[in-house]
Amino acid sequence: MELELSVFRAQWMSELKPTSGSSGSQKGPLRYADLKKKQDLAREEQARELFLKAVEEERNGAVYEAIKYYRRAMQLVPDIEFKINYCRTPDPDGVGSNYMVENEGHGEVADLLANFQQQLILQDMSQKICEPEVEMTQTHISALPLEVMMYIFRWVVSSELDLRALEQLSLVCRGFYVCARDPEIWRSACLRVWGRTCTKIVPFNSWREMFLERPRVRFDGVYISKTSYIRQGEESLDGFYRAWHQVEYYRYLRFFPDGQVMMLTTPEDPLVTVPRLRSRNCRIDSVLFGHYRLSQDTDNQTKVFVVVSKRKEEQKVAEYQKTRFCRRNLTPEPERSFHVGLQLSSGGRQRFNKLVWIHHSCHITYRSTGETVITAFDMDKMYTPFFFARVKSYTAVSERPL
Secondary structure, three states, rough: OOHHHHHHHHHHHHHHHOOOHHHHHHHHHHHHHHHHHHHHHHHHHHHHHHHHHHHHHHHHHOOOHHHHHHHHHHHHHHOOOOOOOOOOOOOOOHHHHHOOOOOOOOOOOHHHHHHHHHHHHOOOOOOOOOOOOOOOOOOHHHHHHHHHHHHHHHHHHOOOOOOHHHHHHHHOHHHHHHHOHHHHHHHHHHHHHHHHHHOOOOOOHHHHHHHHHHHOOOOOOOEEEEEEEEEEEEEEOOOOOOEEOOOOOOOOEEEEOOOOEEEEEEEOHHHHHHHHHHOOOOOOOOOOOEEEEEOOOOOEEEEEEEEOOOOHHHHHHHHHHHHHHOOOOOOOOOEEEEEEEEEEEEEEOOEEEEEEEEEEEEEEEEHHHHHHHEEEEEOOOOOOOEEEEEEEHHHHOOOOOO
């Protein structure tokens, strides 16, 4: 309020002074501009303090109080959010200086991994990846040897290649960040996905970059395709109307790092079906099991080829149940397998989250003659693309390390 009053006084005095003299005509506007600039700086500083206070309240769980501070800050400076640079998390005291980075003489770190490694060496922590922040009576995790720590990191990744959890673990401290960037972990993950075809890093700069950039199917969820159409029903007895039915069903694809895949077609909603696809030992009768492979053609398009069929144990049980109460021997049922071709692409903010149909056929092999009949299906509007949905429960438990 005092600054606003000073600006008003300066503007009022400049209007009272005569405008004939050149010196008098310039002194008033210059003083007004200076006061205006000071007022803007004070308003921006006040908005910054309110915004940082809102951030602290939000971190403490007081969302309602945080909204009030956010609103007051944006009333002063609407774009205050983009004028604050964050270098680290807020301190317990809520001091605003801890949120900001002084740009003078401090450029962005080009290689964060090399910077952290250098800091650990300078602090004489070559044998320790971390140390406790405060004194504690219990044994700290830094007492473990580096080999044991790396084995724990492999358990975090697990045999299901949960690299997302590894990235979250790297946020703990600088030492964990360095361990999470270990090339051997990312090399093992690449070998699990692409096999012996990825013996060279080129054209990527690291194994981690290869895993993140090279097209692949995702394992931390399921691909879902929803199909709906309208089917004509029977005509009424008086012929006055004809019923129409809306049919909806889903196709599910679950990929595993060892090359196995599960495919299911069912009318049940994803909320019911997705939890049942958590394990390879799925007990759904209509689920198909098989294997898949990735192929990259000359057109630089990555394709996924899937071959699925009923499990042989289930086929034997079905045949036994049919022949149990029959005196004569029935001819064995033919073996059916389904061959599916899909094109892998990215859509929206997620990567490798879309599978487009390019081929679908059924192979029927008659056991009596050994003849195989192939029936190819036309790719029409009934074959809607698969879209990926992440499922947290699929990677909640680690059964084996990487």
